[in-house]
Amino acid sequence: MRGDVRCGIAAAVVALCVSYGAQAETPLERGRVLMNGIVACGNCHTPQGPGGPVAGMELAGGTPFMEQPFTAYASNITPDPETGIGRWTDDQLVAAIRDGKRPDGSLIGPPMPIAFYRDLSDDDVRAIVAYLRSVPPVKNAVPKSEYRMPLPASYGPPVGSVPDVSRTDRVAYGAYMAGALGHCLECHTPMLPDGRRDMARAGIGGQPFTGPWGITVARNITQDKEHGLGQWTDAQIRHAITEGVRPDGTKLGPPMAFHFYKSIPDDDLNALVAYLRTLPPRL
Numbered sequence: 001m002r003g004d005v006r007c008g009i010a011a012a013v014v015a016l017c018v019s020y021g022a023q024a025e026t027p028l029e030r031g032r033v034l035m036n037g038i039v040a041c042g043n044c045h046t047p048q049g050p051g052g053p054v055a056g057m058e059l060a061g062g063t064p065f066m067e068q069p070f071t072a073y074a075s076n077i078t079p080d081p082e083t084g085i086g087r088w089t090d091d092q093l094v095a096a097i098r099d100g101k102r103p104d105g106s107l108i109g110p111p112m113p114i115a116f117y118r119d120l121s122d123d124d125v126r127a128i129v130a131y132l133r134s135v136p137p138v139k140n141a142v143p144k145s146e147y148r149m150p151l152p153a154s155y156g157p158p159v160g161s162v163p164d165v166s167r168t169d170r171v172a173y174g175a176y177m178a179g180a181l182g183h184c185l186e187c188h189t190p191m192l193p194d195g196r197r198d199m200a201r202a203g204i205g206g207q208p209f210t211g212p213w214g215i216t217v218a219r220n221i222t223q224d225k226e227h228g229l230g231q232w233t234d235a236q237i238r239h240a241i242t243e244g245v246r247p248d249g250t251k252l253g254p255p256m257a258f259h260f261y262k263s264i265p266d267d268d269l270n271a272l273v274a275y276l277r278t279l280p281p282r283l
Helices: 003-023 026-033 090-100 122-134 170-181 184-186 233-243 266-276
Strands: 064-067 072-073 208-211 213-215
Touching: 090 122, 122 266, 170 184, 170 266, 233 266
Parallel strands: none
Antiparallel strands: 064 072, 208 213
16 A cells, blocks of 8 residues: 555544544533633632632532622532432533522522523533532532522523534634633623623623632723733733733732633633633723
């Protein structure tokens, strides 16, 4: 057999193997990438100590969120049957994540970003559920959240089927990362008087966050050259996301989930930066 023919066959085999490998990503593998990266549910649902996440308590809940309109506690989302989600079906978990409805019909209130999670694709929300099933169960009873504000009857009609967003379209996939997956715009977009996000000013920041660290304020992530990211290089934006360090060397504060974001795959991180480049300068 001629050498060029053999090389051609070998290249075709390699291409098929690569293609098959990409398609063979299991829901659990996808869920692990998402949950330990951009989705970062553990940033809220894993108790934090002085040195970071508390060992042996992954996703066991209990973190308090104290705001004027509510005192909320992150729920236990480990498979513990008594204090977690061990008795919930997969469909019930999907409904909780995307519709904000518990199996008993009660509504999940803020700070759970249901408005963004409604756009999670079917495959990705199922991948997240697969990861939740893989976490060791932890018995940890969490106080009930208290709301001093009216909650809506629902966040909208039940979410139907949501297709995947192509990872080959960098800007579209980056928008999906900043919205449904990472809900970056939940923190970096100001709120209207009725509690909804003012998406006409998406990315301008300004929301304060109070915690053990004191008070931090979400920064402007639009392309504004004075107050936003307009003069930052792509590398500087990536470094800020994954390491929490600005170009001048100063550090960004919580609740940015740097210890999760440093695990975002390079291609995904580049897609997120490509999307941020599309946010028009705003103040």
